[in-house]
Amino acid sequence: MRIAILLVAASVISPASLLTQDGGVANAAGSITPADYIRRLGIIAHDSMAGRDTPSRGLDLTAAWVAREFERFGLAPGGDGESFIQRYPLRELRLDVAQSGISLDGGTMWRAGQDVVKLFGPTELELESDRVVVVSGQDELRREDLEQAVVFVVTPTDGDGRITSAGRRLLFGAFRQNAAAVIGIADVADSVWARYERRTTRATIARPEPSGRAGRAILIVRDATVSDALARHGFDLAAARATSPGAAQVLDIPITITLRPLESEGLSAPNTVGILEGGDPQLKNEYVVFSAHMDHVGTSSNGRCQAAGADTICNGADDDASGTVGIVQLARAFTLLNTRPRRSIIFLTVSGEERGLWGSDYFATHPPVPVDQMVANVNADMIGRNWTDTVVVIGKEHSDLGATLSRVNAAHPELNMTAIDDIWPNERFYFRSDHYNFARRGVPVLFFFNGTHPQYHRPTDHVELIDEEKASRIVKLVFYLGLEIANAAERPKWNPESYRQIVEEGR
Ligand SMILES: [Zn+2]
Structure with a gap:
């Protein structure tokens, strides 16, 4: 385990932070409430979504719901054509x-x-x-x-x-x-x-x-x-x-x-992409990407949802309805600001994560804007459970996003939430969620993750176990962080050794 170094120095507060004093910011952050969070989570973790397997009707319904919300908030579509949905092809193989x-x-x-x-x-x-x-x-x-x-x-x-x-x-x-x-x-x-x-x-x-x-x-x-x-x-x-x-x-x-397989084609799965254009004529060509995966492992019939009793639906309330709802709340909050952030923001909910990070890989290889114009990816996967005052943020040591987060975290004691370093380095979580598809292509990342629990990938990962009060404080922290990244004079920078290992050598 790495040693946590949290340097909090008042003198390094950047002028961009002053923007967070704007009354519109408080209003925007205030839109992120526990009641709104749990109401939205109840929609996509409902039994009718059948565990949001990739591909499935429940997954398509979830993507369509996210797309409608993005449209309602006034985001620009970043998917196929003029739509918020980006579909990627799949095939079904059956042994011949x-x-x-x-x-x-x-x-x-x-x-x-x-x-x-x-x-x-x-x-x-x-x-x-x-x-x-x-x-x-x-x-x-x-x-x-x-x-x-x-x-x-x-x-x-x-x-x-x-x-x-x-x-x-x-x-x-x-x-x-x-x-x-x-x-x-x-x-x-x-x-x-x-x-x-x-x-x-x-x-x-x-x-x-x-x-x-x-x-x-x-x-x-x-x-x-x-x-x-x-x-x-x-x-x-x-x-x-x-x-x-x-x-x-x-x-x-x-x-x-x-x-030899028999193959049927015509299958596909969705990502949902909404874009908020930045307010600065130059910096709006750079993008901060917020992401979470809306898919989960479906029902016990597919062998990946580990059901034992009568309940056969893996609702995935924490994994990762918790992050998906966070992205939707962030989209709403950013559109409520009086002053647009200087950089543009991409709100992305992907699918196929549980299958092997498929949706984020497709997005990164078929992006609406060049990947080198994406300055940061902040990913949220499983942010609704465990300790009430701590969130693990993986990847802090690999770029100056870690220091930015520490600074933003220190500026918001009212959130009563401490972002700590990766406490499970042996689990290699850095390589196990969607942010990795950005990191390996050179985009600095932070990964908000509260750790697993006995309900992980089981039908008992239920809405009732979600701590919406905690989750909404994490989403607020991510909001303030995103605002800081989007308004900063300089784009985030990799630590050179991390860049060599993760981007150049891929390990
Ligand atoms: Zn999972």
């Missing part, structure tokens, strides 16, 4: 079971989704090899034997016919030795196999770029499927299971692995 499987020796194909299931790996894979290695113990996982080979792993199961944890370690251990593919041979029970089958054949949503044909996979086959074929090449599976592991065995068998 007739074309997918494993063939040994040019013989009959073991069908994927039937004789072969996938434990891990891409939807698309084409692999031909004549280097097959069979291993059955940890000692046999040597890179010089396994690298680029198709590795069969004799995998143990427990009394219930499930792969044991030692078995999984063996499978992933072989994978990590850079095997071209890993095929576990496991005598799993029918009920377990049925679950694997469902997972293997389930549709997945992906972004449109060419998926990794060169990707690597861990597949599972059952003893009965492979024992005869392996016996013809001198490998006795029953004997290997009965005796303690020996040396890895190299078999000279041509093998083909094919995973």
